Amino acid sequence: MDREATLHDVAGKVGVSPRTVSRVVNDEGGYSEETRLRVMAAVEELRYRPNMVARALITKRSGTVGLVGGDMTDPFFPALAEGIQQRARGAGQTMFFASTGSDPERQAEVLRSFWVRAVDGVIVFPALDSIDQLTDYGERGLPIVVVDDYLEAPNVACVSFDLEGGGGLAATHLLKRGCQQMGVISATVSPPRRRHRERGFLRTLADTRGDHRPPAMAQTDPTVKGGEAGLAELLAQMPDLDGVFAYNDLVAIGAVRAAVASGRRVPEDIAVVGCDDIEMSSYVTPALTTIRLDRSRLSAEAVAALSDLIGSPGAQRETVVLPVELVVRESA
Amino acid sequence: MDREATLHDVAGKVGVSPRTVSRVVNDEGGYSEETRLRVMAAVEELRYRPNMVARALITKRSGTVGLVGGDMTDPFFPALAEGIQQRARGAGQTMFFASTGSDPERQAEVLRSFWVRAVDGVIVFPALDSIDQLTDYGERGLPIVVVDDYLEAPNVACVSFDLEGGGGLAATHLLKRGCQQMGVISATVSPPRRRHRERGFLRTLADTRGDHRPPAMAQTDPTVKGGEAGLAELLAQMPDLDGVFAYNDLVAIGAVRAAVASGRRVPEDIAVVGCDDIEMSSYVTPALTTIRLDRSRLSAEAVAALSDLIGSPGAQRETVVLPVELVVRESA
DNA sequence: AACGTTGACGTCAACGTTGACGTCAACGAT
């Protein structure tokens, strides 16, 4: 376990100064072809690898990005994280990951830990009420890409799905099926300000027929259990419920289970539309009708936005809104 | 966006040397209570946060750990990553994550990128044929926890589930159900050396009744689609197949789907046992009978092993084998 | 009174790079 080779070691071996080795390693130019070859050979032989920590100390660029999520356990998240990680790796960046459980204090702690490790930028799925935090870091010079929320600040870019449109799609579909008594299950982790899908759903309902009964509303955890509880609550408010728009597919699965458990048929008695289109959704019975969010696209856009931000300090950047799509399967 | 405060700034404000501020910040002792208070106040006021990069450069400890997985998209993985990340955070460590797609070259690249960023240790789900790589890094002084594989090397610890036992459990269960014609679907990403679950299954079969027909074997990707293909292959080899042990729950779900698509009933005509017990497994129809692996336990053990290794350089550490459990639901 | 010990600091160098700048020979243009 002999100490790692440094620029100095390579320089000694070749008989040039460390600065020249650095130039070669970083492809800066300012050396002869012969020197380049001799340096490269020595680098090979000594298995020299630049020490990113030292480099980061002076350049203020660590070659790392941070991903801040609510909960990796949400099936929507992993594919996203995977995509982001792969693209970051492609750009020579290494990815930190930390989850916040949607708790702003944990988020603050996480951002601090990323900041003091000199990450070049972060991609954040923001916790409840944490925009001040994010604005603050943006102003301090940290490039931030915010997913599914909107805020204006230097060094901050936003990338979202058109969830409002998605809610509309769900409403239209349920109306077309002939549903009369609708319910919406939304998530406690999503603050009112960010309830785009619900807004879109309600608006389309209102726009399409002004005379319908206002939909029942419930709030739960964004999980299968939450969906079960949510449907029970909806049923309590509206016993002749016949159409449900669920916060995500997990909730939709829970809603379907609860409906079936209560002796109703899905979609005949209650139609259920989910959101996300996770893998699982095509494998449950009945297969879920849902709003598809293209996660691969989102990760691409998020990483692209972040590199832009990193490349041009202090800049703002257009908010990106990604289209969504209704996928009709069996549940509605 | 005024420059970040440093030890030097704090020192200037208080009227002591940076070294003293460092002592206070690191709780080293060797200062008066009065000095401590004044330093703390200045730290507060200037919002001083130690620069981990500079600290890492000199101490060779970065306060980061790396997690190397095959694919975050595998539903088994996220809960693990989440657990590891939380526990690491609890210990003041920040987690890097990178996936390898089970490709040894990508794994090498990932480990290099972690290494040059001076991670304090890594937890690895090894790619195919990559033990030399891992041994090499272990010898160079990198603490490594290897999940689900065995190797002996300095600075390396192994943590596994008792998959051999799990395979035995599955075999026993299928035998008890009266299955006669068994098949095993294993994964191409798992090299023969690491096929513990298959080994346990086959051995129990052989031990229990020496006269049975040798099981059919298939290999696929560890996905739902793979499971569908795998069952088809099994059926081609053994048309009167009546019991299947699948590599994981995703494969089991695929196998069930393919069985149903071929007009067979599950579990009446073909019983299927999965492995992992992911969330999804209780929500599909029929709900999966499976071998439960306690992911929370695994992440706890992995992190514990890693801190041990980090705490005592050069040490070896007992391999930890975690128990598994059969969960009987509907598919077998 | 002389001496060792302890506490509370300060000084300096080092960690491995890179930014800024300096040097010096070779070369072409005037």
Add this chain to the structure above:
DNA sequence: ATCGTTGACGTCAACGTTGACGTCAACGTT
């Protein structure tokens, strides 16, 4: 012959910390 330019280096300091060691007053002991 002189001058400016260019290429190919080298030198030095700095990034923000901490390890190793030094200093010096206060204190207790003999």
